[in-house]
Amino acid sequence: MVSIVGVFGSYSANRPSEMVKRMSDAIAHRGQERFTTLNQATSRKLSLIVRSPTTRDYHLEHTREHTFLVCSWCLDSDVIAEVMRSGSSLLDIDRPHAGREAIDALILRFDQAGLTITRSKHSMNPMYYHWSEGNIAFSTEKKALWSVGLSNVMELEPGQVLRTGPRETQSPVTTQEREYPEADKKRSRKDLLASLQSRLEESFRCLQGIENIGVLFSGGVDSSLAALLARKICRQVTLFTACSEGSHDSDSASAAAEALDMELEIAPFDAEEAWQILPEVIYATETNRYADIEIALPFFIASRAARNSGISIMVSGQGPDELFAGYEKHVRLFMDRGEGALDNELRSEIENTNRVNIERDEKAIAYNGLSAFFPYLSSQFVSEALTVPSRWKVTPGKNPERKVIFRELAINMGLPKEIALRPKKATQYSSGSQRIIRKAISEKVRLVRKSEMKKGALEQIVIDRIAQELGMPTQGFSDVELDFDLGPVRKLVQDIQRTSRQQ
Numbered sequence: 339m340v341s342i343v344g345v346f347g348s349y350s351a352n353r354p355s356e357m358v359k360r361m362s363d364a365i366a367h368r369g370q371e372r373f374t375t376l377n378q379a380t381s382r383k384l385s386l387i388v389r390s391p392t393t394r395d396y397h398l399e400h401t402r403e404h405t406f407l408v409c410s411w412c413l414d415s416d417v418i419a420e421v422m423r424s425g426s427s428l429l430d431i432d433r434p435h436a437g438r439e440a441i442d443a444l445i446l447r448f449d450q451a452g453l454t455i456t457r458s459k460h461s462m463n464p465m466y467y468h469w470s471e472g473n474i475a476f477s478t479e480k481k482a483l484w485s486v487g488l489s490n491v492m493e494l495e496p497g498q499v500l501r502t503g504p505r506e507t508q509s510p511v512t513t514q515e516r517e518y519p520e521a522d523k524k525r526s527r528k529d530l531l532a533s534l535q536s537r538l539e540e541s542f543r544c545l546q547g548i549e550n551i552g553v554l555f556s557g558g559v560d561s562s563l564a565a566l567l568a569r570k571i572c573r574q575v576t577l578f579t580a581c582s583e584g585s586h587d588s589d590s591a592s593a594a595a596e597a598l599d600m601e602l603e604i605a606p607f608d609a610e611e612a613w614q615i616l617p618e619v620i621y622a623t624e625t626n627r628y629a630d631i632e633i634a635l636p637f638f639i640a641s642r643a644a645r646n647s648g649i650s651i652m653v654s655g656q657g658p659d660e661l662f663a664g665y666e667k668h669v670r671l672f673m674d675r676g677e678g679a680l681d682n683e684l685r686s687e688i689e690n691t692n693r694v695n696i697e698r699d700e701k702a703i704a705y706n707g708l709s710a711f712f713p714y715l716s717s718q719f720v721s722e723a724l725t726v727p728s729r730w731k732v733t734p735g736k737n738p739e740r741k742v743i744f745r746e747l748a749i750n751m752g753l754p755k756e757i758a759l760r761p762k763k764a765t766q767y768s769s770g771s772q773r774i775i776r777k778a779i780s781e782k783v784r785l786v787r788k789s790e791m792k793k794g795a796l797e798q799i800v801i802d803r804i805a806q807e808l809g810m811p812t813q814g815f816s817d818v819e820l821d822f823d824l825g826p827v828r829k830l831v832q833d834i835q836r837t838s839r840q841q
Contacts, residue, residue, distance in 0.1 A: 339463045339700060339709060340409040341368035342444070343482045344386040346453040346502065347473030355385050357486055361477055362387040364485035364834075367622075367705050373398055375405075384448045391650055391709050409463060410443040442717065444478075452503025459497035459516040460717040464697050466491050467500065474502050479701070480624045489811040496692060518685045521677075522725040527743070530730075533722050534747050538567065541716035545571040545651075552644040552708075553653045554637060555579050555602065556768060557590030559741070560655035562757045563748045564713060565600060568653050576647060580605040580639035582770030586763055587636075597754050605643040607635075607771075609778040615639070616775070617804050617830045622705035623698050626805035626812050628798045632766035632775060634702040641706040652703050656695055657714030660687040661723040662744040663731040664762055669739055672732050680728040688720060786819035807831075 343361035355376035362371060369391035377383040384405065388398070397408045442461050447454040455476060457465050467476040468488040477483050483491050494500055497514045522530075545551060545568060553565045555577035569575045577595050581587040583606060595602035612635060620626060623634045637654075644652055658664060663672070663684060672680045696712060703710040713719075723744075730743040738745055738759055748758040766772040779800050796818075803820060805812050807827045 339478070339704065340444075341365055341389040341478045341704075342386065342407070342409065342446075342465075343389075343477040344384060344446070345473075345475045346384050346448075357475065358385040358387055360486055361475070361482035362389065364482045365389060365477070365479050367707055368479070369707060369709075373407075384446075384453060386446070391707055405446065405448040407446045408443050409445075410441065452501065454502075455494060455500045457494045457496055457498055459514060461496050462692055462696050462700070462712060462715060464692070465494040467494060468492070469500075469502065474500075481621065484809060484811070491811075493693075516689060518689070519721050519725050521681045521727045523727050525725070527730060530722075530726055531743070531747055531750060534719070534726070534743075535751055537716070537719040537722045538713070538747075538751075541713040541719050542567045542571050544711065544713075545653075548572050548651060550574040550576075550649060551651045551653060551711075552641075552647070552649040553577050554640055554655065554703075555591050555595070556587050556655075556765070557592070557594035557757070558655075558760055558762060558768075559745055559748050559753065559758050560658045560714070562594050562598065562655075563751065563753050564653050564655040565598060566753055567713070567751065569598075569600065575600060576644070576649065577602040578605065578640040578644050578649075578652075579603070580607060580636035580643065580769060582607055582774045585770035586768040587770070590760070590768070594757050594760075597757060603643055603647065605639050607639050607774065609774050609781060611639075612771070612774045613778040613782050614826050616778070616801075617808060617827045618705070619702065620801060620805055621808050621810070621830060621834075623701045624810070625698060626801050626810060628794065628801050629766075630698050631801055632772045634698055635771040635775065636765060636769040637699055638702040638705065641703045641708055645706045645708060650708060651711055652708045653711050653713065654699055654703070655714065656699055656712055657688075657691070657720075658741060658744050659762070660684060660691050660695075661714065661720065662726070662741040663728060664741045664744075666740070669732050669734050672728060673734050677728045680732070681724075684728070684731075685724060688724070691715070783820055783822040786821055791818075 343358055343365065345358050358376065368389040370389065371387055372390050373388040375384065375386045377385050441458045443458050444461060444463055444465055445456045453474065455465060464478055465476060466480050466483060467474055468483055468491055475483055475486065475488055480491050495513065497516050498511050500511050502510065549572065551568060551572050553561060553568055553575060555561045555565060556579065565575060565577055577591070577600055579587055579591040579602065581604065588604065591602060591604065615638065619631055619634050619638045622638060623630060641652055661684065663680060668680060671683055696715070700710045726743055732740055733742050740762065745758045749755055776797060779797055783800055799818055800820065802812050804827055807824060808831065
């Protein structure tokens with residue numbers, strides 16, 4: 339995804355151009371500086387830098403009085419033209435119509451009245467900002483704002499518009515709620531399956547013209563179907579799996595890759611490697627939540643292996659669990675409270691999946707210089723999936739019990755039945771990352787004074803300490819005394835400083 343850093347106005351004695359340059363240096367991993375406008379004066383002007391690993395990742399256009407920047411992984415030229423002609427809020431056309439997807443984009447509009455930043459209702463690209471009396475610093479990564487001493491960072495949510503100008507005294511953010519369709523109980527199962535297939539095939543057409551891509555691969559139905567459909571579009575597709583020795587994914591990915599007759603690269607990791615790269619995973623994903631680090635670790639390692647193989651775009655199979663009821667809790671909800679309750683729960687989960695899952699996964703991929711692609715989260719496929727009644731997504735007591743119609747869709751689209759019906763296993767368990775991180779911490783960390791702790795408490799405290807050493811804002815502070823080697827943390831800090839000086 340495209341990355342942006344910028345400032346409007348000034349902060350204390352900082353020159354806007356110098357400030358935005360430091361912010362850009364903090365996200366050097368995001369690719370080349372594709373577009374730059376740096377004002378040398380300290381007047382209220384916009385300073386902006388755009389980074390991207392590929393030229394397909396961004397679109398920009400200027401008019402005499404305004405500056406527009408439209409950002410999306412694959413945005414059709416007719417959509418760009420429509421946005422530019424409108425000269426108004428992106429939200430005016432932020433909806434599927436005429437067979438076209440709703441827009442996944444950010445727009446910046448700059449004129450005499452000030453700056454307007456719009457995040458579309460279907461945007462997977464985050465936007466963070468720090469606002470102070472009409473001055474604003476903004477970035478698609480928090481670490482860019484942290485690098486210039488701004489720790490109180492807010493996020494512009496999907497469907498929000500931020501307008502700021504010289505006379506603003508409070509941050510004026512307006513919101514349009516994302517609209518989701520209700521379950522359609524009148525359409526036949528056959529019609530829904532045909533429509534789902536059409537929407538998913540359309541999503542993968544974004545990959546046309548790309549010679550060589552990678553797929554985050556576990557051997558389950560989600561990643562296997564993504565690999566199969568990517569191969570129909572791209573000449574060379576390589577599967578990447580990161581896992582510990584003897585883990586579920588080690589066997590599952592190898593068997594699925596063999597069944598698909600596709601090239602697989604396994605990136606093994608052990609406790610020592612996990613300890614060495616733990617600071618990078620925390621810094622890359624911008625979170626000190628232990629559960630997120632467990633999930634992000636194998637994605638980070640697989641993406642690093644893909645980068646070393648010359649891959650620039652990584653396909654992720656994230657999304658079907660939230661769209662088609664892939665968790666055990668979904669079956670329980672269906673049994674306890676009925677179909678309507680599960681329909682509502684899935685709409686809520688897909689609305690939150692950007693913040694809960696996608697931002698974490700995308701940052702783990704992008705830190706290694708790759709652009710992430712989430713085909714199952716295209717707006718049209720999401721909308722179609724939510725029209726499927728929940729009674730076709732779960733069948734309590736039967737096999738399969740979850741994601742039933744999605745597995746049927748996968749078989750219809752050519753995925754071998756033995757892969758399509760394979761039960762789900764959470765990433766942190768299937769890859770072995772939870773076990774390996776805990777092993778690493780047990781080997782590397784010593785409690786100065788023994789104390790009683792709940793399960794997982796020590797791991798969270800260690801993650802918090804590493805985040806603090808990296809200069810990341812953290813909430814709360816434990817008085818537990820720990821003794822552990824800070825070498826990997828200090829090495830990362832030195833690498834970040836060295837990279838910044840070289841920019």
